Amino acid sequence: MNVLPWAGALVAVLLLALALWVIVVRSTFAAVVGFVAYGIILSLVWMLLHAPDIALTEVAIGSGLTGVLLLGAGSRLRGTEGNENAHAPGAVVRVVAALLCAAVTVGLGLAVLLLPEPAPSLAPLVAANLYRTELGNPVTAVLIAFRATDTMLEVVVLLLALVGAWSLAPDRVWGGYPGLRHHADPNGMLVYAARRLPPLGIVVALYLFYAGSNSPGGEFQSATVLAAMWLLAMLAGVTHAPPTAALRVRALLVMGSTVFLVVGIVGMFTAGAFLAYPAGWAKVFILAIEVPVTLSIAVALGMLMAGAPERPVQA
Amino acid sequence: MTETTLLGLCAAVLVGLGLFGLIVNPQPLRKVLAFNVLGGGVFMLFGVVARRGAAMGFGGDPVPQGLVITGLVVSFAATALAVALILRLHAVAGTASLRADALDATTAPPTAAADDAAAVQRLT
Numbered sequence: 205m206n207v208l209p210w211a212g213a214l215v216a217v218l219l220l221a222l223a224l225w226v227i228v229v230r231s232t233f234a235a236v237v238g239f240v241a242y243g244i245i246l247s248l249v250w251m252l253l254h255a256p257d258i259a260l261t262e263v264a265i266g267s268g269l270t271g272v273l274l275l276g277a278g279s280r281l282r283g284t285e286g287n288e289n290a291h292a293p294g295a296v297v298r299v300v301a302a303l304l305c306a307a308v309t310v311g312l313g314l315a316v317l318l319l320p321e322p323a324p325s326l327a328p329l330v331a332a333n334l335y336r337t338e339l340g341n342p343v344t345a346v347l348i349a350f351r352a353t354d355t356m357l358e359v360v361v362l363l364l365a366l367v368g369a370w371s372l373a374p375d376r377v378w379g380g381y382p383g384l385r386h387h388a389d390p391n392g393m394l395v396y397a398a399r400r401l402p403p404l405g406i407v408v409a410l411y412l413f414y415a416g417s418n419s420p421g422g423e424f425q426s427a428t429v430l431a432a433m434w435l436l437a438m439l440a441g442v443t444h445a446p447p448t449a450a451l452r453v454r455a456l457l458v459m460g461s462t463v464f465l466v467v468g469i470v471g472m473f474t475a476g477a478f479l480a481y482p483a484g485w486a487k488v489f490i491l492a493i494e495v496p497v498t499l500s501i502a503v504a505l506g507m508l509m510a511g512a513p514e515r516p517v518q519a
Numbered sequence: 520m521t522e523t524t525l526l527g528l529c530a531a532v533l534v535g536l537g538l539f540g541l542i543v544n545p546q547p548l549r550k551v552l553a554f555n556v557l558g559g560g561v562f563m564l565f566g567v568v569a570r571r572g573a574a575m576g577f578g579g580d581p582v583p584q585g586l587v588i589t590g591l592v593v594s595f596a597a598t599a600l601a602v603a604l605i606l607r608l609h610a611v612a613g614t615a616s617l618r619a620d621a622l623d624a625t626t627a628p629p630t631a632a633a634d635d636a637a638a639v640q641r642l643t
Contacts, residue, residue: 212522216529223533223556227540235552246559249526253566254578261588262562265595270555274548277602281548284615288546291618301542309535316527316567325572326582342577346585358589365596369603424588501592508599512607 212252219245232278232285236271243267256420257343260412264428265505272435273509338487340418347422348490352479356464359497362504363457370448373513379449380517382510386441398440405433413498423494427501434506445510447517453503460500467493527567533560547605547617551598558594562587 222242226235243266250259293301330342330350337349347355373380388394409429416422437443446453467489468479475482481489537557541550565583572580609615 212525216525219529220532220536223536223559226552226556227536227544232546232548232552235549239552239555242556242559246563249563250566252522253526253563253570254573255566255569255584255587258562258566258584258587258591261591265591266555266559270595270598273599273602274552277548277606280606281546281609281615284609285546287614288616291545291616293543293545298543301539305535305539305542308538309531312531312534312564313528316524316531316564319527319568319571323568323571325574325580327572327574327577327580330581331575331577342581343584343588346581347588351582351585354586354589358592361593362596365600368600372603372607422588424592505595508596511599512603 215245215248215252219249230289232281233275236274236278239274240267240271243271255343257341257422257425260420260425261428264425264432268432269428269435269505269509272439336483336486337481337490339490341416341420341422343420344416344422347424348494349481349486352464352468352493355497356461356468356479359461359464359500359504362501362508363461366457366504366508369508369512373448377513377516379447380513381447381515382445382507382513384514385444386439388440394440395442398437398442402433402437405429405436409433413494417490423498424501427498428505430498430502431505431509434502435509438506438510445507448507448513449517453507456503457500457507460497463496464493523567523570527564530560530563530567533557533563536560545617547608547615548602551601551605554601555594555598558590562590565590 219242222238222245225238226242229235229238243262246266247259247263250256250262327342330346333350334340334342334345337345339345339349370382388398409426412421412429413423413426414421416426434443438445471480471482471489472478474480474485534557537553537555537560540553541557544550544553565587566579569579569581569583569587572583574580605615
């Protein structure tokens with residue numbers, strides 16, 4: 205980017221310093237705060253690499269949701285920190301590990317320097333077929349049309365992770381409420397924010413969803429903002445995560461992948477291939493997938509943040 | 520050297536740093552953090568490859584860019600599952616250690632232990 209000739213170098217130095225901080229600092233809390241900053245700087249890198257869609261996803265999921273998740277876990281594990289640090293590996297292990305990691309870095313660095321010239325690219329192919337999807341944003345077209353199988357499987361991966369987390373519940377609380385119950389001062393700032401921000405956040409999410417077809421944005425970014433608003437309300441105690449056995453939660457969770465699968469099979473009969481869209485109907489098919497998938501991803505992200513069931517239903 | 524190459528080299532260092540943290544830090548939560556730093560580096564390499572493939576008026580090859588978005592969501596799912604596993608280990612064992620001898624050294628909190636002992640009894 206020619207706006208700031210040194211932006212790349214500056215951002216790279218900041219990023220490396222923050223990564224080093226995350227790895228070496230003693231306190232887990234300080235490391236997580238460093239990681240959130242790392243994610244934000246990383247999203248600047250995505251802007252420099254001309255990938256605004258990834259920048260939005262990075263700042264929302266990579267930095268935001270992951271940061272909150274790790275902060276919560278870190279505060280619950282604080283008591284174990286000192287004990288574990290006493291068992292850090294010895295100098296020999298550290299030196300060998302450092303040499304190994306340096307070798308990996310050198311190898312990757314050489315790979316970067318020796319990348320083929322001219323660079324192979326699928327951009328011409330995407331540009332030539334973009335009109336078939338009736339979308340203007342090539343990244344959205346890749347996610348929802350050209351490589352829709354990836355996106356479908358990704359929604360399934362979210363479900364699998366959730367099934368994994370839920371199955372950690374002991375019998376006593378099976379199907380119960382996830383995580384700890386949050387309480388906050390009802391007149392405090394957190395509760396105020398949790399009551400005022402969600403309406404605004406929902407509008408932003410709707411905009412990201414709408415804009416995603418032609419500009420940076422899309423269903424993942426939209427779903428993450430929705431999940432973040434839900435999470436804010438949960439953390440402030442304004443609302444609570446529903447029990448994992450609740451039928452409406454489970455229905456919302458599987459809705460996205462079910463619709464994806466059904467549309468995929470319909471494509472087999474109307475357009476001759478799984479997840480193919482018949483000519484002229486692409487927009488309708490894509491919207492039919494995007495709406496339920498966005499809702500499912502938002503609920504899955506929110507429930508993953510809430511964690512494994514820890515309190516029984518009848519308490 | 521172009522800015523894209525510079526960012527590619529930076530990504531290579533991030534992968535090395537993350538891998539180092541993953542190996543040497545004994546706390547499981549810090550391993551998860553290091554793994555996420557490593558992941559950031561890998562995604563950045565994808566971004567560099569995408570940027571080099573810029574053509575037809577696009578700022579980068581949209582296919583690797585789309586893969587990174589999918590990857591970010593999957594990496595969050597894996598992180599959330601790992602955190603749930605660590606918290607469960609903490610609840611059952613009273614420690615979040617990955618060492619084999621840590622379980623013998625500590626006494627588990629009574630509620631979680633009794634709960635699981637009952638579950639094991641039902642199974643056997």
